[in-house]
Amino acid sequence: MPDEPQPILQLNNVEASYGAVKAIRGVSLNVSPGSIVTVLGSNGAGKTTILKTISGILDPQKGSILFRNDKLEGRDPAWIVRQGLVHVPEGREIFPLLTVRENLLMGAYTRPVADRDAVAKDIEDVFAYFPILKERTHQPAGQLSGGQQQMLSISRALLAKPTMMLLDEPSLGLSPKLTTEIFEIIVRINRERGVTLLVVEQNAHIALKYADYGYVLEIGRIVMHDTCAALREKDDIKEFYLGVKEAGVREGRRWKKKKTWR
Amino acid sequence: MLQLLQLIVSGAAIGCIYALIALGFVLIYKATETVNFAQGDLMMIAGFLGLTAMTVAGLPFWLAFLLTIVAMALLGMGTERLVLRPLLGQPAFTFVMMTIGLGYLARGLVTMIPYWGTETHSLPVPYKDEVIWFGGEGKGLVVSVEHLVIILATVVLVALLYLFFRYTRLGIAMQATSQNQLAAFYMGIPVRRVNMLIWGLSSAICGVAGLLLAPITFVHANMGFVGLKAFPAAVVGGFGSIPGALVGGLIIGIVESLAGFYLPEGFKDIAAYVVVLVMLVVKPNGLFGDNLTKKV
Numbered sequence: 001m002p003d004e005p006q007p008i009l010q011l012n013n014v015e016a017s018y019g020a021v022k023a024i025r026g027v028s029l030n031v032s033p034g035s036i037v038t039v040l041g042s043n044g045a046g047k048t049t050i051l052k053t054i055s056g057i058l059d060p061q062k063g064s065i066l067f068r069n070d071k072l073e074g075r076d077p078a079w080i081v082r083q084g085l086v087h088v089p090e091g092r093e094i095f096p097l098l099t100v101r102e103n104l105l106m107g108a109y110t111r112p113v114a115d116r117d118a119v120a121k122d123i124e125d126v127f128a129y130f131p132i133l134k135e136r137t138h139q140p141a142g143q144l145s146g147g148q149q150q151m152l153s154i155s156r157a158l159l160a161k162p163t164m165m166l167l168d169e170p171s172l173g174l175s176p177k178l179t180t181e182i183f184e185i186i187v188r189i190n191r192e193r194g195v196t197l198l199v200v201e202q203n204a205h206i207a208l209k210y211a212d213y214g215y216v217l218e219i220g221r222i223v224m225h226d227t228c229a230a231l232r233e234k235d236d237i238k239e240f241y242l243g244v245k246e247a248g249v250r251e252g253r254r255w256k257k258k259k260t261w262r
Numbered sequence: 263m264l265q266l267l268q269l270i271v272s273g274a275a276i277g278c279i280y281a282l283i284a285l286g287f288v289l290i291y292k293a294t295e296t297v298n299f300a301q302g303d304l305m306m307i308a309g310f311l312g313l314t315a316m317t318v319a320g321l322p323f324w325l326a327f328l329l330t331i332v333a334m335a336l337l338g339m340g341t342e343r344l345v346l347r348p349l350l351g352q353p354a355f356t357f358v359m360m361t362i363g364l365g366y367l368a369r370g371l372v373t374m375i376p377y378w379g380t381e382t383h384s385l386p387v388p389y390k391d392e393v394i395w396f397g398g399e400g401k402g403l404v405v406s407v408e409h410l411v412i413i414l415a416t417v418v419l420v421a422l423l424y425l426f427f428r429y430t431r432l433g434i435a436m437q438a439t440s441q442n443q444l445a446a447f448y449m450g451i452p453v454r455r456v457n458m459l460i461w462g463l464s465s466a467i468c469g470v471a472g473l474l475l476a477p478i479t480f481v482h483a484n485m486g487f488v489g490l491k492a493f494p495a496a497v498v499g500g501f502g503s504i505p506g507a508l509v510g511g512l513i514i515g516i517v518e519s520l521a522g523f524y525l526p527e528g529f530k531d532i533a534a535y536v537v538v539l540v541m542l543v544v545k546p547n548g549l550f551g552d553n554l555t556k557k558v
């Protein structure tokens with residue numbers, strides 16, 4: 001949905017690199033408020049780099065990033081979190097020795113100290129999405145299973161009261177069943193709280209099923225974008241992304257580029 | 263029996279000093295994965311600051327104590343901000359060399375300051391040379407007030423630190439930052455400021471150790487060498503936790519005290535290292551070493 005409402009997040013020709021390695025080249029994308037947008041790409045395509053550039057962990061070399069009416073490039077990550085844009089990183093990145101509750105409290109770090117009671121209530125609210133976390137409230141987060149850690153990572157981000165969340169491969173390392181469960185909750189968070197979502201995934205099956213709009217990223221460039229319904233029908237997508245049977249298992253494979261897109 | 267108890271109490275007192283310095287090591291190690299070898303020299307600086315506040319400025323002990331601790335916190339934060347933060351991204355080795363260099367610098371500079379100099383000064387604390395008898399004067403256990411103050415102050419400080427790390431937002435954020443710095447950035451925790459505060463805290467704790475130790479060892483430029491015994495204490499404790507540092511310090515202090523009395527001359531000075539060697543063989547991760555590997 002490119003032109004309709006004013007996008008909540010707008011990337012314009014963004015380039016970012018690690019030293020001499022250019023990881024994303026001229027990426028432009030729009031996210032409408034309240035929608036779920038996905039970026040599909042294989043290993044090393046630059047998905048994580050896009051999200052890190054948005055959340056201020058990396059500074060782009062070129063291009064602009066607009067969140068609502070604020071320019072994000074060159075901003076400090078903490079400032080960006082305070083604007084309501086929170087990143088759920090690849091591989092969960094929980095605080096292993098802190099308890100589940102302390103992890104959640106850290107999610108609320110940017111909120112004013114006076115919010116203490118509201119934060120306590122919000123913790124109860126996120127437990128409604130992931131009841132298993134409530135049972136583990138006082139357990140060190142490092143003792144949770146991978147799936148539970150993913151739940152914690154999402155919950156922790158919710159504690160910041162985001163208007164938009166960036167999710168980096170939430171299906172990573174999860175069983176197909178758990179992947180579906182997590183995506184269903186992600187959709188609920190989107191519908192019930194109106195949180196706009198930008199989800200990057202290798203698992204095209206699941207991402208195209210739940211997202212509204214999708215971008216396809218190949219070696220740092222957007223090569224295609226459309227509604228997910230339309231993407232699901234494209235031959236290229238079927239061949240390169242949906243052809244894989246097993247879902248959610250990470251492999252070291254790179255997609256061979258047999259023909260040029262567009 | 264009384265003799266043994268006597269030795270244990272005085273060993274525990276010195277052990278508390280080791281524990282506090284070890285705590286300083288551990289805090290910085292956990293936050294930055296590097297070791298600050300200037301820890302003992304920070305202690306020495308605190309001794310001189312306290313001395314100056316009391317003798318030159320004529321302040322009462324408690325006020326001199328408070329001011330010194332505040333000054334030490336600022337010194338720690340300033341060192342992090344001005345000297346060490348620019349090294350961010352360099353290998354840990356660079357950082358360690360820098361702290362060793364800073365230690366030398368501190369010892370050298372102190373001897374150039376007119377009143378401080380190369381002499382040995384005595385810190386005029388109000389409880390100097392007093393003793394308390396437990397179980398009857400002349401026959402019971404005699405404890406010097408200096409030792410008692412060290413033990414009590416350490417207990418109070420460690421309890422406060424425990425509460426701070428357990429219950430305050432900043433304390434939890436300090437732990438979070440040292441466990442997973444990248445995630446702390448993602449959560450909007452001001453990582454650099456938190457690290458600077460950890461340096462301030464670590465330096466302030468060394469300040470307390472310096473002021474507690476000063477009445478016993480006197481204040482002099484090489485006072486910080488006890489830091490060399492605090493390092494083994496941190497290793498024995500597993501280099502990772504507050505209880506570890508405390509227990510490690512106490513073990514080293516008490517073993518040293520007993521070795522000094524029961525073993526031939528010279529054993530006292532190597533006792534700490536013998537304990538570490540035994541520990542590294544028996545339990546390489548230290549008593550409280552966590553087996554959860556750190557990320558990032």
Ligand SMILES: Nc1ncnc2c1ncn2[C@@H]1O[C@H](COP(=O)(O)OP(=O)(O)OP(=O)(O)O)[C@@H](O)[C@H]1O
Pocket residue numbers: 018021022023041042043044045046047048049050090202
């Ligand atoms: N810290 C880094 N230093 C140097 N190069 C990096 C770094 N991180 C990523 N890259 C490179 O940038 C490119 C894009 O990496 P990125 O992590 O964004 O890929 P990705 O799409 O998230 O892959 P994956 O699905 O494996 O997570 C890759 O070529 C990668 O090798």
Ligand SMILES: [Mg+2]
Pocket residue numbers: 047048049090168
């Ligand atoms: Mg990635």
